[in-house]
Amino acid sequence: MRVAGFERVAAWALSALALGAMGVGLTGCGQSNGQTAAAAPPPPEVGVVTVAPGQADLAAELPGRLEAFRVAQVRARAAGILQKRLFTEGSDVKAGQVLFEIDAAPYRATLASAQATLARAEANLVQAQALADRYAPLAKTQAVSQQEALNAQAAALQAKADVAAGKAAVQTAQINLGYATVTSPIAGRIGRALVTEGALVGQGEVTQLAVVQQIDKLYVNFTQSAAEVMRLRQALADGKLQGAGKDAAKVQVLLEDGSVYPQPGKLLFSDLSVDPSTGQITLRAELPNPKGLLLPGLYVRVRLAQAEVDGAVWLPQQAVARGATGASVLVVADDGSVSARPVKLGPAQDGKALVLGGLKAGEKVIVDGLQKTKAGGKARPVAWAPAGSAPAAPASAASR
Structure with missing residues (x-):
């Protein structure tokens, strides 16, 4: 009886121990699953x-430089002392506007001398022509010799030549006097004066006084690799790309800060030959600059549309x-x-x-x-x- 009771107690203890172990195992599984779920975050956004x-x-961006549409060097063509500067540096000037005045006194004196020489030659012509006219009929009646009549005609012709030379001398003196007043050859924006008042200019050489640049329009000079041009032409010929259409000759200019200049340019030409030292082809475009915002010499990038791709x-x-x-x-x-x-x-x-x-x-x-x-x-x-x-x-x- 005691043995049977002991066996029942032992069986009950073993059952309780197994149930406890199962609970512990289940608890451990639950914790493991929870940790796995926490370790898998949602996909990132x-x-x-x-x-x-x-x-x-399909456009190419190429480096380029801006160049003035027209450039005129203002030079002294008359030798003398520079007396006046009649413009504001950095301002816009008109064609024919007076910029400098050179001492004109020597040229006025030369002009007066030439005019006096011309007057004397004209007076001699009147006398020589009158004598030739009088001797001509007398020679026919042999009142004077033929030689005297011939000498009178030669003197008249010499007097005419002296008058012509005098007129040329006067014209030359007037031109030189005009050179003493230096004007702008073109309309544009003038830079700083390269000489000051009191300087001796034009003595032995044509002295540069200033530079006038026309910048209401600018040239853009840029280059493109010859190899790239050939690849593009081959792709167009093979039908891999389409031509850029009627706007193919238009270019866009990108400034140094990366902004796009609002006015489009127009491609003028590309060189027919390749520079052997660089392998580049030179191109030029014309760019409007009505407000004068862009300046010659500025570095830019040029965007040139060359083809279209689908x-x-x-x-x-x-x-x-x-x-x-x-x-x-x-x-x-x-x-x-x-x-x-x-x-x-x-x-x-x-x-x-x-x-x-x-x-x-x-x-x-x-x-x-x-x-x-x-x-x-x-x-x-x-x-x-x-x-x-x-x-x-x-x-x-x-x-x-």
């Missing part, structure tokens, strides 16, 4: 843009990763999976990357939050908006 291919201009995509620059193997972007699928996609790039414009191949319409390219995810991971896409624009909305209902 990333800003995306939806691919919408279209037509884009199926192109514009992306923000930060969306594109560049490496040794080429460019790539991260694409988010409808299920949130992230994959890398190699792309073919064209020339960048306005801070945007031009993608010529590698993407399909409707795909979502990650622009913001690239550091939060990587290829093979997960992400929750929302429509990306540039800084300062309206808040972004979710990219799609499936991505929420």
Whole structure:
């Protein structure tokens, strides 16, 4: 009897111990599952843009310099002491406007002397012509010898030549006197005076006094690689690209701060030969500058539209990763999976990357939050908006 009771007590103890162990095991499993759930955060949120291919201009950005449309050097053509400067440095001047005055007293004296010589020659001509006219009929009646008549005619012709020389001397003296007043050869903006009052100018050489530049229009001189030109022409010939159309001859100018000059330029010509030292072709465009905001010598970049391409995509620059193997972007699928996609790039414009191949319409390219995810991971896409624009909305209902 005692043995049976002891066995029942032992069986009860073993059952209780097994139940306790099961409870402990269940508790441990619950804690493990809770820790696993806490260790798996939701997919990160990333800003995306939806691919919408279209037509884009294939343009080249080339370095260039601005040059004045017309440049005139104002020089002293008369020797003498500079007496007056009659313009404000840096102002706009008109064609024919008086800029400098050189001491004209010697030239006035030379003109007066030439005029006096001309008057004496004209007086001699009157006398010589009268004598020749009187001897002509007398020679016919042999009242005077033929030699005397011939001498009288020669004297009259000599007097006429002296008058012509006197007139030329007067004209020369007037021209030299006019050179004492220095005028602007063109209309434009004049720089600083290169000489001061009291300086001796034009003595032995034509002294430069100032420079006038016409800047209401400017030239833009720039160069392009001959190899790039040949590749572009070959692509156009093969039908891979289309011509840029009627606006192909227009150019845009980008200033040093990255802003686009509002007035478009017009391509004038490209050189027929390649510079053998640089392998570049020189081009020139004409740029309107009605307000005079741009100045000659300014460094700019020239955007030249040369072709059009279909199926192109514009992306923000930060969306594109560049490496040794080429460019790539991260694409988010409808299920949130992230994959890398190699792309073919064209020339960048306005801070945007031009993608010529590698993407399909409707795909979502990650622009913001690239550091939060990587290829093979997960992400929750929302429509990306540039800084300062309206808040972004979710990219799609499936991505929420």
